[in-house]
Amino acid sequence: MLQNARVLRSEFVPTELQHRDTEQTALTEALEPLTDGDRADPIILTGPTGVGKTTLARFTLERLEEAALGLQTAVVNCWQNHSPYRTLFRILDELGRTVDVHRQSTPQDVLLERLREFDDDCVIVLDEADQLEDKSIIYDLRRMPQFTLVLIANREQDLFAGLDSRLRSRLQGTQTVRFEPYGVDELTAILEARADAAFGHPEAVSTSLLQEIADAAAGDARVAITMLREAAKTADRDDRNQLTRADVDAAIPEGRQTVRDETVESLKPTQRTLYEIVEAYVDEHGEPMPPSALYDAYEEAADDPVGNRQVRRHLNKLEHYELIAIRGSSRDRRYALPDTDASQ
DNA sequence: CTTCCACAGGAATAACAGGCAC
């Protein structure tokens, strides 16, 4: 039944965006000067996950590249490239300027120098910019006149946290486009469009089933599309050309799990061990985990355990990735799972 | 009130791995 599975990938950029008109207009207008060869001011996109921030940025850049000849773009995910070095490397990579830059043995200063020498107009999108380990590279990039910055973050305050005060005051004046979670109807419409493109025939899935998925996804399009993909995979495997309620009901928890697994996959072994320990403890006891129990369990589980301090560093990373939640200070510190509450 | 304890997290430093020049 799957005619075009590609459109069910969450990173797929559709040819038409739905329910993001005001955001789209705002971003397009902010980048307008580039079509005349001028530099545009930085712009910030904020909102929870799965509301189309990244998709809109990519979508808009594609249009812009058609309108402004010679304009270059670089989209970098700072979650996956959180060290300053990696981020700079990725930007150069996106711009095709890594030819004579050798991984690992080229100092960060040289990467910055390469960027400084770059002489075409260019839009740099820092996706998940709040995850940057060292945000001073935002400052460095901003000072280079050929670059226009688009900063994407879940919450504006996370982006500003850890920013140099000079830069903060400058960025505070910049335009922010805020994305709200999709409503059930909006999400259903998005799913409908994807379903039509993915399955050659319109009766493959009923609107009410899509509505059910949209409702379960709580405004997160990435989760919703993943759920639809899981359901489609099941039907495809059984060689059916229609999605059943059973497919959908099974896909709802699966889709959620898949999204989480994708994150856990990218963790380093130590981090994954720690995450699994916290997850297992909370599952079993139904309450957050106290530090001593966590350290003991970790030393038990790891074959070559890392030191106390390093464990804490990894736990902070996990919190950053929103895989665990850290509550309380000093004595009553507890490690929990983040509340999957989408009402923010 | 002082002391102790469990814990957090900063700073300096070391160990390591990839890549380059020789």
Add this chain to the structure above:
DNA sequence: GTGCCTGTTATTCCTGTGGAAG
């Protein structure tokens, strides 16, 4: 190969915090 860069991860040492025990 050796030596020398680099970024990354881990260790060691340290100071600070806040509740509990004395």
